[in-house]
Amino acid sequence: MTTAALPLHPPSPAAPSHRAARAHAARPGWERPAHLALLLATAVLLLWDLGASGYANSFYSAAVQAGGESWKAFFFGSSDAGNSITVDKPPAALWPMMLSVRLFGLGAWQILVPQALMGVGTTAVLYAAVRRQFGPVAALISGAVFALTPVAALMFRFNNPDALLTLLMTVTVYCVLRALDGAHTKWLVWAGVAVGFAFLTKTLQAFVILPPLALLYAVCAPTGLRRRLGQLLLSTLAMVVAGGWWVAIVELWPASSRPYIGGSQTNSFLELTLGYNGLGRINGEETGSVGGGGRTAAEGMTGGGGGGMNWGETGIDRMFSSNIGGQIGWLLPAALILLVAGLVVTWRARRATDSLEGMARAAFLAWGGALLITVVVFSFMQGIFHEYYTVALAPYIAALVGMGIAVLWEERGSRAASLTLSGTLALTSYWAFVLLGRSAEYVPWLRWLVLALGLGTALLLPFTARLGRRTALGVAAVGLGVALAGPLAYCLTTVNTPHAGSIVTAGPAVAGGRGGPGGMMRGFEMPGGAGMPGGGAAPQGMPPGATAQGGQAPGGGQAPGGQAPGGQAPGGTRTTDDGRSTRTGGGPAGGPGGGGMGGLLGGTKTSAEATAALRADADRYTWAAAAIGSQNAASYQLASQQPVMPLGGFNGSDPSPTLEQFKEYVSAGKIHWFIGQSDAGADGAAAGETGDGAESRTLVRVGGGPGGGVSSSIETWVKANFKASTIGGATFYDLTAPTSQAS
Secondary structure, eight states, X not given: OOOOSOOSSXXXXXXXXXXXXXXXXTOOTTHHHHHHHHHHHHHHHHHTTGGGGTTSSHHHHHHHHHHHHOHHHHHHTBSSTTOSBBOSSOSTTHHHHHHHHHHHOSSHHHHHHHHHHHHHXXXXXXXXXXXXXXXXXXXXXXXXXXXXXXXXXXXXXXXXXXXXXXXXXXXXXXXXXHHHTTTOHHHHHHHHHXXXXXXXXXXXXXXXXXXXXXXXXXXXXXXXXXXXXXXXXHHHHHHHHHHHHHHHHHHHSOGGGSOBOTTOSSSOHHHHHHIIIIIHHHHSOOTTOSSSTTOOSSTTOSOOSOHHHHSOOOSTTGGGSTTTHHHHGGGHHHHHHHHHHHHHHHTTSOSSSOSHHHHHHHHHHHXXXXXXXXXXXXXXXXXXXXXXXXXXXXXXXXXXXXXXXXHHHHTTTSHHHHHHHHHHHHHHHHHHHHHHHTSTTSSHHHHHHHHHHHHHHHHHGGGGGXXXXXXXXXXXXXXXXXHHHHHHHHHHHHHTSOEESSOOOSSSOOTTSSOSTTOEEOSOBOGGGOOOGGGOOEEBTBOTTOBOOOOOOOOOSOBGGGBOTTOOOTTSEEEOTTSOEEEEOOOSOOBTTBOHHHHHHHOOOOOHHHHHHHHTTGGGOSEEEEEESHHHHHHHHHHHTSOEEEETTTTTOSOOSOHHXXXXXXXXXXXXXXXXXXXXXXXXXXXXEETTEEOOOOOOOSOOSTTHHHHHHHHHHHHHHEEEEEETTEEEEEEEEEOTTOO
């Protein structure tokens, strides 16, 4: 079975253009239909029932809605069309969704389809990258492995920035490999452009893979050292221009006429980049974050000193842990083994990449270097870390698996190669058995089938060189099917389960993890030591270890503005009209009035009465309302499609606006309502029921941290000067009608 364009003995020297021409001329007749089938299957997987997740992460959906209404909000990535504050990331990931909404109107599909198309695009780029040196079969395997990675099936159906980041990181590796194949300056410059836009997607995470890629080009590019260094300098310049133009405009723009930079404490994007979204993610000192550096949105949370304590244990085994292994780890051991095997087979090549074997080795070094450095950073970072971050690893793992299988299959006549293939499949089958066992009631027969077929096929692999072609192909197909059975099951579960909130996970709930409906985390208690009745752990979305409970009562009916049916249940699940459970990323205690960790991480359910109040005379105001925390504000904004000012940004802890600024807005008649936080965690919705039955609530106040006193002081001032009224179960203060005692 010829699976690669890679000869395993050095060919006679040929120009890079001749090698590329040979690779394209060797296309078999079945390749194009197979390639199209791969892309079509990926599209079906990612688009299937896509609208079921509604607005998904309402924090970003509200910004998309704002960008659809205001070009200024579009440029800055503002949370609201009144441009009070931005999201806590640069806006590149929002721009495709904003354009879609501008073209087709606001709705779940309009927001999420661009994300799904990015998943298809990533599959296509990965296919092209692997095919150039390893042939169509290796490329198809890589594409299938990527598409069936559970966390990829989740994030390319969700509206977080990680979808675009993953696509751009894949493009970066592809461009570097194209540049290496002949020392092409053009492709290295394009790699710099991709990294620059990745920076505008998720700031410093874009730079994680640069060290191994830059070193690889500096050492292996087939040209002189001076030219190599000059090309790297040009690529760096392209990166700075592609990523720096927006930063320069924002920093030079007068702060008084632009939105506040969300996530920062000094209204500076550079501070946001180097602090909360930069070094703070490494050392855990994330000023104003939830659970980071001891300066949290709820000061009473324990374990505030180290980010590692708050966001899961750090260490080299982090990617294999209970809550992360099922997201990304299915083929991670295989990828590491195949990386070593591929380097051993191709190490005979010269340093320069002026041979097919040299380019094959460079490909292993590029994808392997990107994988290893990202795994190390993820494993030891002590700041905020969520399971879905691991989607960045998916293309690296997929490429290494496809390339490694291709190389070892060609060498299967060698005892070492055949035994390596056999051992890799046996380990992969056993590891799938372990991962599937972490969900005891999740298709229990599958884990035994995977183990039995995997071990049986592994025993046959050393003999495939002696078997007939069809028999050998059959054994290989069974082995590949076994390796992908577990991820496929998790993917099907993921696409058939709506997801909402700030923190989401793929697949079913697992023992010791925090995924699944009502998925839990370990680690710290709520203020005063309040815990869940019955000793339950904290809802999904809280930093690991929180013990508190809450969430919305599952609602009925379509939420205003196209939100997912039933509203959000921040405690972990939401029940829709058709009886489906929606995975949510909220925390406890957030009724319709917002507030608490529920409003902080998972938004709130908005009543028809509250929506009508926000829409009444809305054109007379810059903001229909103000609410503490971006998720609270986002829920009302998406329901009413009117600007709602998120006081304190995402965590309620940013010093924006100040009390004096807020008073000026109120005096000028720019804000109609203030939506209060609930002192009972329910605001008229009573202690609700989730899919697991009746639950009590424990309030966590939004607005802690360095700037959190500002939002709290605003709330205190409003309560002292404006009369409260209950609208649709939420507490509203009419800021146009002060009490008689108000000055």
